[in-house]
Structure formats: structure tokens, C-alpha cells
Amino acid sequence: MINIQSRDRTSLNGEWKALVDPAGRGEYLRVWLEKKPQKKTDFFEYSFEGAPVLKVPGDFNSQMPELTYYEGTVWYKKQFTSSLQPGKRLFVYFGAVNYLADVYLNGEKIGSHEGGFTPFQFEITGKVRKGENSLIVKADNRRLKNGLPGTGYDWFNYGGITRDVDLVETSNTxxxxxxxxxxxxxxxxxxxxxxxxxxxxxxxxxxxxxxxxxxxxxxxxxxxxxxxxxxxxxxxxxxxxxxxxxxxxxxxxxxxxxxxxxxSIEVRGDEILLNGQPVFLKAVNIHEENPYEGKRTYSKEDARQLLTPAKELGCNLVRLVHYPHSEHMVKEAEKMGLMVWNELPIYQHIQFSDSLMPQKMENMLHEMVRRDRNRCGVVIWALSNETYPGTPGRNKALAELTRKCRAADPTRPVTHVTNTQNYENNTFGVKDSLYLHSDIVSINEYIGWYIPWQGRPPDTRWNIAFPDKPVFISEFGGEALYGNNDGPADEAAYWTEGYQEKIYTDQVKMFGTIPNLSGVCPWLLFDYRSLGRMHPVYQQGYNRKGLLSENGDKKKAWYIMKKYFKSK
Ligand code: GCB
CATH class of the missing domain: 2.60.40.10 (Immunoglobulins)
Structure with a gap:
């Protein structure tokens, strides 16, 4: 169901008992049965009695030091009372559990869910008892080869019951x-x-x-x-x-x-129109992480904390990467006058040819669209990021998904993001046929960082095989450690604020050369945690491409971007 905020609900947020299960023993021991010792010689290794507690919502990694890098199972338990009247129905609704969830009520399995960023519910009418009930959730954030996302991604794999949990009571119909x-x-x-x-x-x-x-x-x-x-x-x-x-x-x-x-939002010819008028997307990329506390965000306040600097930068759109963020984020953005780009975690090396993949992608698409379809702030459905043309089944799967997205919501533009352009002799060649299914040609490019410039930025040439579509630079940038101001601002000075600033200055000069440019979106607002970013001096577990450090300090590049947005 949608819009649970306006329904008759009881929050199950708060402290839940938690059993960490690195060996996967809980399944074998059938933890959900909550067996109690009957005689002195009985014992149960996995018992919630005396177990520590975790806060829900919230990722488990940031709550116990020994779970910092944990990827595996945690069993959660919450007790609640019910007095459901005849003729009423009761549901348990999860905002999100990363990544697999098995849910048990009073010793009986009531359902499973796959996918770490979208809501799901199970009906418990007829199963819930009058009085005390016990709800147990097995949350497993292990990466799966055929998961969405798969095993490789550049953000932190926060696990657990990461969003609100509610009991929702409804009438029979x-x-x-x-x-x-x-x-x-x-x-x-x-x-x-x-x-x-x-x-x-x-x-x-x-x-x-x-x-x-x-x-x-x-x-x-x-x-x-x-x-x-x-x-x-x-x-x-x-x-x-x-x-x-x-x-x-x-x-x-x-x-x-x-x-x-x-x-109204639409793509007409090579322009994006908001309420019938061309609009330039002044955007910024945001991950769903509270930078100050190094944890997955979950509250309205967290959302405000991330969105306020986006406003200050002069943005009119936030690209919420690379998965659907919480409903709080989307609603707060809408209230604050920020358009929202909602994205599915169909990221880089997804196994399109896995036989389960079409169904997984479709489920996730519908969960995302259903939740946010009435949010006028949401203006773009982004269905994939940096998938590779050579991956078997990629184009067919994404074409099919696009068709399903348009059927579920015929009103919003749909896009795919690629980084498959080639760049030679200071000329970009953009011809990935995935853009045939995309209303906007959304391009990630890291010239100046991963790839050196091959000419003067203002002399850049473009060869885009889709001349009738708007172009959006969905990512660009480079890393800098805040406060690292040593050395000259050139290629010899990677990781410095000065060099990051130079990347931005060059990029801004280059933007002037892009035909049909309809917006740009720096990578990204805040430095954020990523397991793949372990440079011992400059990264220390953080992707440092933020315009702001994880403490909110403004790097030099921030001012370049702010000025550019002001000029547009
Ligand atoms: C990209 C990805 C993004 C990465 C970023 C980077 O192209 O889309 O998820 O984090 O580059 O920092 O390399």
C-alpha cells in the first residue's frame, strides 16, 4: 500500500533485540522458534534472551564497532501487543531492509523480500494474536552476484533494518x-x-x-x-x-x-520542459549517508541535513544515487523545491543473463514507482547506471524494463546513464544504443581525473549519435582531501583542493561546448564512505569527490560550482 503516513499505524521503531550470526547457524537452529530451555541440561546457543539491542531504523554497521565491515546475517526481534478488532486488517510494513529479509511472526514465516532500498509489507490478519506477539526478521546484507546491485559498487554496504517499521491497520476493504x-x-x-x-x-x-x-x-x-x-x-x-x-x-x-x-515534466525535442518551460537541471549527486555520523540516513532530519547544502549550492534537482532513497528524502526534497531523480541500483556489472534477473528488476521498479508516483518532485526515473554494452542480455533487458516503466507511469521521462563514450583527440563520441530507450542522454565523464584532457577544454568537440535528445552530464569531478592545499594546482597534485578546483574550472569551460546541454550534476555533494577507497593518507575509507568534506567543510571546487549554477 502507499502513503502509510496517513493511515492508522503503530510504529515498531525503537530498540530491537539482535543476534549476530556470522556462521549462519541461526537458520539451522531455527532461531524464529524461540525455544526455551525446559530443564537444567537444555541450552540454546542462539537465544534472544539477554541479547544486545540495535536501533531500528538504522544500519547495524554503525551501531556496534565489531559490525563495522560486517556483511552477513543479523536476526532481529521485536515484541508488540495487538488488539485487532474483527473486520479490520493488519499489515507489517518495512520501509527497507538491506538486502534479504525473512520475516517470522510467532514462530511462523510470513514472507521474504529481496532488495535493500524499497518498501514491502506482509498481511498478518488472522496470524496476529490478541496480546503479545513476537516479530523476528532475518536481515542479510551479503552481496550477491545476481543481486541488485551485484557484488561491486562504490558505496558502503550498510545492512539491517535501515528504514521505519510500522504496523498498519486498515478496514476490510x-x-x-x-x-x-x-x-x-x-x-x-x-x-x-x-x-x-x-x-x-x-x-x-x-x-x-x-x-x-x-x-x-x-x-x-x-x-x-x-x-x-x-x-x-x-x-x-x-x-x-x-x-x-x-x-x-x-x-x-x-x-x-x-x-x-x-x-508537468516532459522532454520535447532536445529540451526538458517543466510546466511547459525549458529548464536547466542544476543538480548534485547525493548518497544516502549521514556524512557527519557515517551511517545510513533514515530520518526527516537526516534528509534535511543532506538537502540544505544542495539548496545552498543553488541546485534545483538532486540525483539520489544509486538506489531509491527513503521516502523522507523524496518528500523533504519536494517540500524544499528540489526536483528528484530516482534511480534503481542496476549498477555496472549486473548479471542481466541470470534467469532471475528480469523478475528482480521488475519487482524493484514497481516498488520504486508505486511508492513515489504521486510525488510531483520526482521528475525522472533513472533505470540504470554505467552498465556495459558487452554484458550479455543488457540491451534487451533494459529495453524491456524501460517499456514497463513507461507503462507504470506514462508521465515522467525515463533515463539510463552510461560512461561508454569514447574520448579521442578532444572529441567525445557518444553512440551507446541504450540511449535509444532513454529520453535524456545522461553521461558520466571524469575528464581531468580518470582520463586526462586531450586538448583545451573550451575546444572540446562532441559527436553524439542522438542529436534530438537533451544531454545531461550526470557525473564529473575528482577527489580532494579537504585542507590538502599543498603544491600547484595541476596534474602533479592529485588529492589537493587546488587540483579538484581546476577540474571544475575546466569542466565548466567544456560545458559550453556540449550540444543540447540540459543540466549538469557534480559527483558529489559530500565525501562518503566506500569500501573501495582505502588510500591510507587521502581516502581512509572515503570517496573524496565531495564538494564538501564529511564534516561539511566547503572545498574550493564548491565555489566554482556555486558560481556556475548562479550564472545559469
Ligand atoms: C562513477 C560511478 C559512481 C562512482 C564514481 C567514482 O562513475 O557512477 O558510483 O562512485 O564514478 O567516484 O568513481
Whole structure:
């Protein structure tokens, strides 16, 4: 179900008992049965009694020093009481568990979920007891070859129950999902639907927006689905005017309320249009990490902490990499007037030819789109990052996924990001056929860092095989340790702020040469933890491409970027 914030819910956040299980013994010992010793000679090695606690939401790595680099199983347990009345339904809803989750209620398995960044729920009506209940979650963040992402990635693998957990009570037939956004290209007409879940499929539906004096009535069919279409004189959402309305969706058996904004976003020819006007995307990449505390972010406050400097930099869009961030991030961004780029963790060396992959990708796509479809702030679905053309099955799988994404949401542009361009004689050649399925040609390039310049930046030439599409530089940059100001600002001085500044100065000069340029997005806002970044002096476990250090100190490159955004 969507919009759980407006439902009758009981938070299960807080302290959960935790058993660390590096040897994988818990499965064999069937921890979820919580066997108790009956006589003095009985013992159980894996017992929650006397176990330490972990905070939920929160990754486990940052909560116990011995778990810093841990990738494996942790068993979690939470007790709760219930007094569910007849005719009501109860669900347990997880914002996210990284990466595999098996969930048990009172000794019985109620479901499993794969994927570390999207929500899932299990119904426990008929299973929950009056009074005390015991919920056990096996969370396993081991990397899988056929996982999403796979085994190799440049960020920290925070494991555990990383987002909110709630019990959600509903009526027997409840409003499960709805889509209330302007139809493509329209500035005044909403086209969408409402879907019920439960036996009373045929019901009257009302959609009300009090501030607009608007009430729209419709009716669900035998499948519980109602078509929605109405027009109004909306005060449109934009970064300058992040206006949202209270929207009430009522059926005969349920009511759900939320803040919804209205805006149009589309790619027309080689431009990106917001509310019908060309917009230049002043963006920045953000990982879901609280830089100050070195942990996975999970709260509204964490979200604000990451988004406030993006505003200060002059951004109108945040690229939330490389996986769907928490709902708090997306909502706070929308409130603050930041457009959001939502991305799937289909990253680099994904095993497209694995027989389970199409289903995994599709599930994750639907979980992402379903959760955020009503967020006007979300303007782009990004389906992949830096996959390689040579990977068997890649183009077919991503073409199919794109088709499914457009079917699930016909209103937003879809993009794929590649770094497959070649760069010779100061000329970029961009011809990856994946862009045939992308509304925007999103390019990652690290000239000046991984690849040296081959001419003067303002003389760069471009040979793009998709001349009718907007171009977005989705990543560029280089590493610098804040405060490392030794030496001259040239190639001989890697890791210095001065050299990072030079990369930015050169890049800005080069941007002027890009045809159809519709936006740029530095890699990235804050230095962040990554297992692959172990230079003992300059990195110490951090990818140092931040414009800000992990303590929020501004590096010299910050000012170059800020000035550039101001000029656009
Ligand atoms: C990239 C990736 C990003 C990396 C970054 C880097 O191209 O998309 O995930 O972290 O480069 O720092 O190398």
C-alpha cells in the first residue's frame, strides 16, 4: 500500500533485540522458534534472551564497532501487543531492509523480500494474536552476484533494518494505491486512478482538494479500480514555488490524505520542459549517508541535513544515487523545491543473463514507482547506471524494463546513464544504443581525473549519435582531501583542493561546448564512505569527490560550482 503516513499505524521503531550470526547457524537452529530451555541440561546457543539491542531504523554497521565491515546475517526481534478488532486488517510494513529479509511472526514465516532500498509489507490478519506477539526478521546484507546491485559498487554496504517499521491497520476493504498527477503535457488536467484492496470492490470514490474547492466523484469497477480525471486551475509546483495541496481520497470504507503537488515534466525535442518551460537541471549527486555520523540516513532530519547544502549550492534537482532513497528524502526534497531523480541500483556489472534477473528488476521498479508516483518532485526515473554494452542480455533487458516503466507511469521521462563514450583527440563520441530507450542522454565523464584532457577544454568537440535528445552530464569531478592545499594546482597534485578546483574550472569551460546541454550534476555533494577507497593518507575509507568534506567543510571546487549554477 502507499502513503502509510496517513493511515492508522503503530510504529515498531525503537530498540530491537539482535543476534549476530556470522556462521549462519541461526537458520539451522531455527532461531524464529524461540525455544526455551525446559530443564537444567537444555541450552540454546542462539537465544534472544539477554541479547544486545540495535536501533531500528538504522544500519547495524554503525551501531556496534565489531559490525563495522560486517556483511552477513543479523536476526532481529521485536515484541508488540495487538488488539485487532474483527473486520479490520493488519499489515507489517518495512520501509527497507538491506538486502534479504525473512520475516517470522510467532514462530511462523510470513514472507521474504529481496532488495535493500524499497518498501514491502506482509498481511498478518488472522496470524496476529490478541496480546503479545513476537516479530523476528532475518536481515542479510551479503552481496550477491545476481543481486541488485551485484557484488561491486562504490558505496558502503550498510545492512539491517535501515528504514521505519510500522504496523498498519486498515478496514476490510482499503484504498491500496492511487495515481493523482497531471497527465503528460497538461497544466490543468489530472488523469489517474484509485485502486481498492478487499472484497467490497464496487464503491463510490471522492477526491477532494479543499483549497481548490474541488470534489471529483468516480466509481470503482468489479476489480476495485476507478478511473480519475478532472481539471482545475492549479498553482503549479516548481522549485521557485513548491506548492502542494491537501488531497483527500475517500471510498465508502476508507480515507487517505496526502500532500500532492501538480506540475508537468516532459522532454520535447532536445529540451526538458517543466510546466511547459525549458529548464536547466542544476543538480548534485547525493548518497544516502549521514556524512557527519557515517551511517545510513533514515530520518526527516537526516534528509534535511543532506538537502540544505544542495539548496545552498543553488541546485534545483538532486540525483539520489544509486538506489531509491527513503521516502523522507523524496518528500523533504519536494517540500524544499528540489526536483528528484530516482534511480534503481542496476549498477555496472549486473548479471542481466541470470534467469532471475528480469523478475528482480521488475519487482524493484514497481516498488520504486508505486511508492513515489504521486510525488510531483520526482521528475525522472533513472533505470540504470554505467552498465556495459558487452554484458550479455543488457540491451534487451533494459529495453524491456524501460517499456514497463513507461507503462507504470506514462508521465515522467525515463533515463539510463552510461560512461561508454569514447574520448579521442578532444572529441567525445557518444553512440551507446541504450540511449535509444532513454529520453535524456545522461553521461558520466571524469575528464581531468580518470582520463586526462586531450586538448583545451573550451575546444572540446562532441559527436553524439542522438542529436534530438537533451544531454545531461550526470557525473564529473575528482577527489580532494579537504585542507590538502599543498603544491600547484595541476596534474602533479592529485588529492589537493587546488587540483579538484581546476577540474571544475575546466569542466565548466567544456560545458559550453556540449550540444543540447540540459543540466549538469557534480559527483558529489559530500565525501562518503566506500569500501573501495582505502588510500591510507587521502581516502581512509572515503570517496573524496565531495564538494564538501564529511564534516561539511566547503572545498574550493564548491565555489566554482556555486558560481556556475548562479550564472545559469
Ligand atoms: C562513477 C560511478 C559512481 C562512482 C564514481 C567514482 O562513475 O557512477 O558510483 O562512485 O564514478 O567516484 O568513481
Amino acid at each position: 482499503y484504498i491500496e494505491d492511487y495515481f493523482i498527477q497531471l497527465k503528460k503535457s497538461s497544466l490543468d488536467t489530472v488523469r489517474g486512478w484509485v485502486r481498492l484492496n478487499g472484497p467490497e470492490t464496487i464503491q463510490k470514490i471522492n477526491i477532494r482538494i479543499p483549497e481548490l474547492n474541488l470534489a471529483h466523484s468516480t466509481k470503482t469497477d468489479g476489480k476495485g479500480i476507478a478511473r480519475v480525471e478532472f481539471s482545475s486551475d492549479f498553482d503549479l509546483w516548481s522549485p521557485e514555488n513548491p506548492k502542494r495541496y491537501e488531497v483527500i481520497v475517500e471510498s465508502e470504507t476508507d480515507t487517505v490524505t496526502g500532500q500532492i503537488g501538480f506540475r
